[in-house]
Amino acid sequence: MVNPGAIYVCGATAVGKTSHALALARELAGEIVNGDAYQLFRGIETISAAPSEEEKAAAPHHLFGVLEPGEDCNAGRYAEMAGEVISGITSRGKTAIVVGGSGLYLKFLTHGASPLPKGDKALREEMEKRPLEDLLAELEKLDPVEAAQVDRCNPRYVSRALEICLLTGEKASELRDSWEEKTRSLEASLNGVWLIREREELHRRIGIRTRQMLDEGAIGEVAKLDGISGTWEKAIGVKEIRRLLAGEISREECEELIVFATRQYAKRQETWFRREKWLKRVEL
RNA sequence: GGCCCAAUAGCUCAGUUGGUAGAGCAGCGGAUUGAAAAUCCGCGUGUCCCUGGUUCGAAUCCGGGUUGGGCCA
Numbered sequence: 001m002v003n004p005g006a007i008y009v010c011g012a013t014a015v016g017k018t019s020h021a022l023a024l025a026r027e028l029a030g031e032i033v034n035g036d037a038y039q040l041f042r043g044i045e046t047i048s049a050a051p052s053e054e055e056k057a058a059a060p061h062h063l064f065g066v067l068e069p070g071e072d073c074n075a076g077r078y079a080e081m082a083g084e085v086i087s088g089i090t091s092r093g094k095t096a097i098v099v100g101g102s103g104l105y106l107k108f109l110t111h112g113a114s115p116l117p118k119g120d121k122a123l124r125e126e127m128e129k130r131p132l133e134d135l136l137a138e139l140e141k142l143d144p145v146e147a148a149q150v151d152r153c154n155p156r157y158v159s160r161a162l163e164i165c166l167l168t169g170e171k172a173s174e175l176r177d178s179w180e181e182k183t184r185s186l187e188a189s190l191n192g193v194w195l196i197r198e199r200e201e202l203h204r205r206i207g208i209r210t211r212q213m214l215d216e217g218a219i220g221e222v223a224k225l226d227g228i229s230g231t232w233e234k235a236i237g238v239k240e241i242r243r244l245l246a247g248e249i250s251r252e253e254c255e256e257l258i259v260f261a262t263r264q265y266a267k268r269q270e271t272w273f274r275r276e277k278w279l280k281r282v283e284l
Numbered sequence: 285g286g287c288c289c290a291a292u293a294g295c296u297c298a299g300u301u302g303g304u305a306g307a308g309c310a311g312c313g314g315a316u317u318g319a320a321a322a323u324c325c326g327c328g329u330g331u332c333c334c335u336g337g338u339u340c341g342a343a344u345c346c347g348g349g350u351u352g353g354g355c356c357a
Binding site for chain 2: 072077112114153155156157238265
């Protein structure tokens with residue numbers, strides 16, 4: 001499951017991962033592998049801040065724009081795709097440079113998937129209609145340990161826990177434990193960096209990039225994909241641009257809202273990567 | 285120049301009949317193995333514009349001022 005040959009380049013959005021990875025690729029004659037949940041999709045290159053054509057020409061790039069906007073993706077599927085690509089690169093004697101900011105996706109790649117079942121769309125839709133207390137009560141019956149451990153305020157986590165129990169007939173808490181046990185020793189063989197910038201500087205870069213995105217086609221991307229639903233819709237900026245297109249907010253308000261959401265995302269990414277102790281910190 | 289209205293957290297604003305203040309947003313911190321750019325949790329001392337006064341007690345009532353806005357000249 002682990003890919004010891006690969007080098008991971010992680011960090012918050014707009015920190016400068018792409019250019020850092022390109023420099024690394026040149027140095028090592030390496031190949032870039034996307035580690036970003038939304039850059040997987042075709043048609044949202046601008047809004048997902050995917051590398052430009054020029055950047056992609058500078059080194060071999062993999063897993064950018066490989067999914068149709070109508071498709072759904074998840075961490076397990078990503079890790080499978082990326083694992084194959086990395087093996088291919090390694091077998092050619094090259095270095096894979098995985099660059100991205102999607103913590104959970106990367107974690108699946110570096111630590112492997114737990115033995116838990118993947119999400120079940122129909123079951124989720126059904127659970128979404130039930131009140132949280134109801135889901136908690138059922139989880140309580142099937143797996144009291146998990147019911148005590150989960151974030152009981154977060155409907156996503158509660159329903160996921162219940163989903164695992166219903167799908168496997170086993171206890172989610174026990175399945176999770178076995179995975180954590182197995183992955184504990186993997187980190188010694190991992191190689192990666194966490195790119196860091198001061199908050200103020202990161203915010204400045206987010207502001208600049210958001211303005212560019214809106215100037216350079218993000219609005220058109222969202223307009224063009226109107227009516228197509230899927231994972232892509234949850235990208236930051238989509239709901240804001242939809243409000244702009246609907247005339248609910250001005251261009252300035254739209255930009256401001258995207259900046260806010262992006263900053264908050266960057267903070268969540270930092271919180272995630274801070275816990276990944278195997279990453280070497282690199283201040284930019 | 286005269287009259288009227290506003291002034292409270294970084295921003296937009298609440299604040300009941302006087303008992304020294306609280307929402308949303310922003311910001312900050314955190315959780316997070318199959319929706320993750322998702323989802324969720326925690327964090328609010330601020331000259332209540334200034335200044336006199338009334339009162340046991342004023343963001344709240346009264347006078348004067350300052351700033352902004354509106355109306356009339």
